[in-house]
Amino acid sequence: YADFLEAFTTQHSQYEIEYVFLPRKRLDAAVMQGKADAFALNSTVFVAEDLRDEFHFSETLWNTNDQLITPTNNQHLCNNTLELFGKRIGVYSGNGYAKFDQLFAQETIYDIRVTSPKQLFKLILSGRIDAMIENEEAFSYHVKHLGYHSSSFHICSEPVYSFELKMQLNKDRNDLLQKFNRFILQSRQNGFLDFLKKSYTKLP
Numbered sequence: 001y002a003d004f005l006e007a008f009t010t011q012h013s014q015y016e017i018e019y020v021f022l023p024r025k026r027l028d029a030a031v032m033q034g035k036a037d038a039f040a041l042n043s044t045v046f047v048a049e050d051l052r053d054e055f056h057f058s059e060t061l062w063n064t065n066d067q068l069i070t071p072t073n074n075q076h077l078c079n080n081t082l083e084l085f086g087k088r089i090g091v092y093s094g095n096g097y098a099k100f101d102q103l104f105a106q107e108t109i110y111d112i113r114v115t116s117p118k119q120l121f122k123l124i125l126s127g128r129i130d131a132m133i134e135n136e137e138a139f140s141y142h143v144k145h146l147g148y149h150s151s152s153f154h155i156c157s158e159p160v161y162s163f164e165l166k167m168q169l170n171k172d173r174n175d176l177l178q179k180f181n182r183f184i185l186q187s188r189q190n191g192f193l194d195f196l197k198k199s200y201t202k203l204p
Contacts (some may be wrong), residue, residue, distance in 0.1 A: 001040065001041055001061075001137070001165070002017075002019075003196055004061065004187070004192075004193070004196055005017050005040055007183075007187075007192070008179075008180065008183050011183065012179055012183075015037070015176065017040070018036075021115060021116065022094065023093060023094020023095070024039075024042070024046055024047075024094055024095060024096075025094065026094070027039045027042075028047060028048075028051060028055075028168075031055060031168060031169065031170050032051075032054050032055070032170070034170055034172070036170070037169065037170055037173050037176055038167050038168060038169040038170065038173065038176060038180075039167070039168040039169075040167050040168075041165065041167075042057075042165075042166060042167070042168040043163040043164055043165060043166055044057055044164075044166070045161070045163045046095075046096060046163070047168065054171065055168050055169060055170070055171060056168075056169040056170070056171055056173070056174070056177045057166045057167070057168055057169070058166045058167040058168075058169065058177060058180050058181055058184065059166070059181045059184045059185070060164040060165065060166055060184075061165045061166065061167075061184060061193060062164075062165055062193060062197055063162060063163070063164055063165070064135060064136060064137060064162070064163060064164075064165050065135070065136050065159035065160070065161070065162045065163075066097070066133055066134065066135050066136070066159060066160045066161055066163075067133070067134060067135075067136050067139065067155050067156060067159055067160060068089075068131055068132075068133055068155075068156040068158075068160055069124075069131060069132050069133070069134055069139060069153050069154065069155050069156065070124075070130070070131040070153070070154050070156065071124060071125070071127075071131075071152065071153065071154070072151065072152060072153060072154050074130060074131065074154070075154045077130060077131050077156075078154070078156035078157065078158075081099075081103070084103075084109050084130075084131070085108055085109060086108075086109070086110075087109055087110070087130040087131065088109075088110045088111075088112050088128070088129045088130050089104075089109055089110065089111055089112065089129060089130065089131050089132065089133060090112045090114060090120045090123050090124055090129040090131070090132035090133070091104075091111050091112070091113060091114070091132070091133050092113070092114060092115070092120070093113040093114065093115050097111075097133055097160060097161075098160055098161040099160070099161075100133070100160065112128075112129050117134075117138070117142040117146065118146060120132050120134070121142060121146055121148060124153075125148070125152065133160055136155070136159075137197065137200040139153075139155070140200045141200050167180055
């Protein structure tokens with residue numbers, strides 16, 4: 001997704017990318033208050049229903065999944081949710097995790113919160129967590145750039161949840177919304193979106 005944004009800002013140099021790692025609620029507030037023009041990696045499913053009308057959302061870039069991922073020797077944890085009871089699952093601070101949120105709150109499954117992919121991968125490979133939840137494209141990217149190999153991990157076949165990836169914008173930024181939507185359409189027609197998705201889902 002960063003490559004897509006960089007291609008967009010190359011074509012539209014009046015916009016700048018700022019990389020931050022913050023909980024979604026804080027990013028919602030920053031966009032709503034005009035401190036940021038847009039939040040570049042989101043979906044309507046992660047925005048509270050009563051707040052959705054406070055934002056614009058771009059056209060869908062692509063559909064994606066968040067997956068439960070285990071070390072190769074823990075594949076049995078994918079069999080059913082009962083296998084996860086009492087286990088430690090690595091997740092990102094500030095994110096929601098659908099059906100797992102209630103299990104975390106009840107401490108049926110223990111959520112170990114981290115603030116970076118580097119922390120998450122270190123925890124799972126050191127055995128300090130039993131599994132982790134990661135986006136499928138982000139997982140492929142992190143495996144490559146953190147110097148790991150896909151043979152160390154097993155991706156469970158059933159997604160934790162699926163969602164449409166979009167840009168979330170301040171309601172006053174119609175100009176940015178129109179330009180971004182045109183760039184999505186152009187990138188879909190010329191194959192750039194497909195090229196990026198295939199590049200990031202090809203595991204080493």
